[in-house]
Amino acid sequence: PDLFQSPDYYLLDDLLTEEHKLVRDAARAWVKKEVSPIIEDYAQRAEFPKQIIKGLGEIGGFGPYIPVEYGGAGLDQISYGLIMQEIERGDSGVRSTSSVQSSLVMYPIWKYGTEEQRQKYLPKLATGEWMGCFGLTEPDHGSNPGGMVTNFKDMGDHYLLNGAKMWISNAPFAQIAVVWAKNEEGRIHGLIVERGMEGFSTPETHNKWSLRASATGELIFDNVKVPRENLLPGKSGLGAPLGCLDSARYGIAWGAIGAAMDCYDTALRYSKERIQFDKPIGATQLQQKKLAEMITEITKAQLLTWRLGVLRNEGRATTAQISMAKRNNVEMAINIAREARQMLGGMGITGEYSIMRHMMNLESVITYEGTHDIHLLITGMDVTGFPAFK
Numbered sequence: 027p028d029l030f031q032s033p034d035y036y037l038l039d040d041l042l043t044e045e046h047k048l049v050r051d052a053a054r055a056w057v058k059k060e061v062s063p064i065i066e067d068y069a070q071r072a073e074f075p076k077q078i079i080k081g082l083g084e085i086g087g088f089g090p091y092i093p094v095e096y097g098g099a100g101l102d103q104i105s106y107g108l109i110m111q112e113i114e115r116g117d118s119g120v121r122s123t124s125s126v127q128s129s130l131v132m133y134p135i136w137k138y139g140t141e142e143q144r145q146k147y148l149p150k151l152a153t154g155e156w157m158g159c160f161g162l163t164e165p166d167h168g169s170n171p172g173g174m175v176t177n178f179k180d181m182g183d184h185y186l187l188n189g190a191k192m193w194i195s196n197a198p199f200a201q202i203a204v205v206w207a208k209n210e211e212g213r214i215h216g217l218i219v220e221r222g223m224e225g226f227s228t229p230e231t232h233n234k235w236s237l238r239a240s241a242t243g244e245l246i247f248d249n250v251k252v253p254r255e256n257l258l259p260g261k262s263g264l265g266a267p268l269g270c271l272d273s274a275r276y277g278i279a280w281g282a283i284g285a286a287m288d289c290y291d292t293a294l295r296y297s298k299e300r301i302q303f304d305k306p307i308g309a310t311q312l313q314q315k316k317l318a319e320m321i322t323e324i325t326k327a328q329l330l331t332w333r334l335g336v337l338r339n340e341g342r343a344t345t346a347q348i349s350m351a352k353r354n355n356v357e358m359a360i361n362i363a364r365e366a367r368q369m370l371g372g373m374g375i376t377g378e379y380s381i382m383r384h385m386m387n388l389e390s391v392i393t394y395e396g397t398h399d400i401h402l403l404i405t406g407m408d409v410t411g412f413p414a415f416k
């Protein structure tokens with residue numbers, strides 16, 4: 027019973043199958059045992075806890091929906107979402123590692139790769155024996171990745187890759203990078219770049235106040251010779267990386283609920299125990315307003331996201347629907363983290379509680395995978411037909 031403190035105000039468990047609940051419970055138990063006790067320390071030291079990689083693979087954190095024949099867990103989109111929710115209840119940076127590996131590395135290899143590429147990479151990525159990263163963002167092209175300047179030339183027996191990527195999760199320790207670059211005609215393609223290739227380096231980005239337990243870095247390509255067989259042939263154009271983002275953003279929509287639940291749980295418990303003016307702060311109207319609004323927003327986000335999962339299982343979810351859920355849920359979580367932090371008073375700023383870490387992490391989550399503004403503009407474009415980006 028201790029495992030199930032998480033709010034389920036509208037009895038959403040009734041909408042889940044036995045498999046969904048088993049998958050979620052296993053992820054929740056693992057996060058509670060292996061992530062929560064150590065993560066604050068790693069975040070304070072700005073270090074990624076590499077020892078959790080194997081366990082992340084075992085709970086289905088790497089490629090939950092990738093078919094079993096390639097080492098994935100073969101689960102549906104709701105299970106995928108629930109795993110992300112539970113991981114992010116622990117830490118957004120750990121969920122980032124899982125999102126990148128699953129949706130930004132395994133997904134493109136599975137969807138756009140050759141059978142040889144699938145066999146070579148997917149099983150090792152599913153266990154975490156190999157880790158991957160995804161290079162789309164560049165120093166001068168973040169929200170507008172279509173403007174990228176990283177490029178490759180066809181040299182006959184190989185491609186010659188030049189350019190740089192920035193803000194890349196997992197880059198400092200990944201064995202492989204799925205890199206998006208333009209060919210001589212300016213068409214975007216995905217290439218698998220492997221650590222050890224001459225001219226390829228991955229310097230780490232330091233001094234982050236957010237996502238400190240996740241390693242972020244650059245990808246630098248200085249005349250890197252990439253074998254021809256490392257090009258992903260199945261899809262080209264900006265739609266190829268954007269297709270991966272659909273899957274990752276969907277996972278983030280669920281993940282943000284996990285971070286919000288942890289903040290809510292913590293604040294609720296604290297409000298019952300903390301006595302001021304001879305009564306629990308939870309007995310005051312102001313603190314009840316905060317808690318009531320939190321549980322309302324979490325419940326709305328759960329319903330939105332569960333429905334989106336059903337649509338994804340049916341292959342009917344649109345990019346704009348995913349943007350709406352990512353945008354809504356991350357804002358919901360960051361607002362809850364800020365309110366919950368205040369409810370803990372001075373204790374809220376310490377590492378004794380997880381809230382301030384969630385709050386700072388969510389500043390990255392609201393920026394990456396499309397900023398809050400970009401997702402609003404995607405919704406705006408969807409309802410009006412006018413792209414306001416350009």
Ligand code: TGC
Binds near residue numbers: 265
């Ligand atoms: P636009 O002209 O709209 O589209 C270009 C082509 O792509 C097609 N397309 C899609 N295809 C598949 N799936 C989607 N979701 C698609 N969205 C668009 C589109 O049909 C078109 O195809 P074609 O054949 O006509 O060429 O492109 P645009 O340049 O106007 O850009 C639109 C915009 C702004 C929405 C897009 O660039 C965008 O989403 N920008 C945000 C960038 C972003 O999200 N970057 C994330 C980097 S990865 C990351 O942050 C990882 S964080 C780590 C973690 O996950 O934890």
Ligand code: FAD
Binds near residue numbers: 194393
């Ligand atoms: P910009 O695009 O420069 O945006 C700056 C501001 O301008 C934002 O507020 C934005 O909303 C606004 N803006 C931009 N365009 C418009 C417009 N047309 N109209 C109105 N406002 C606009 N990328 C990867 O490829 N792989 C990764 O693994 C990865 N991991 C990341 C990890 C972390 C911790 C962080 C912080 C980022 C990561 N990113 C990654 C990069 C992330 O996707 C980008 O930071 C994000 O897409 C925004 O790009 P930018 O930082 O260049 O901001």
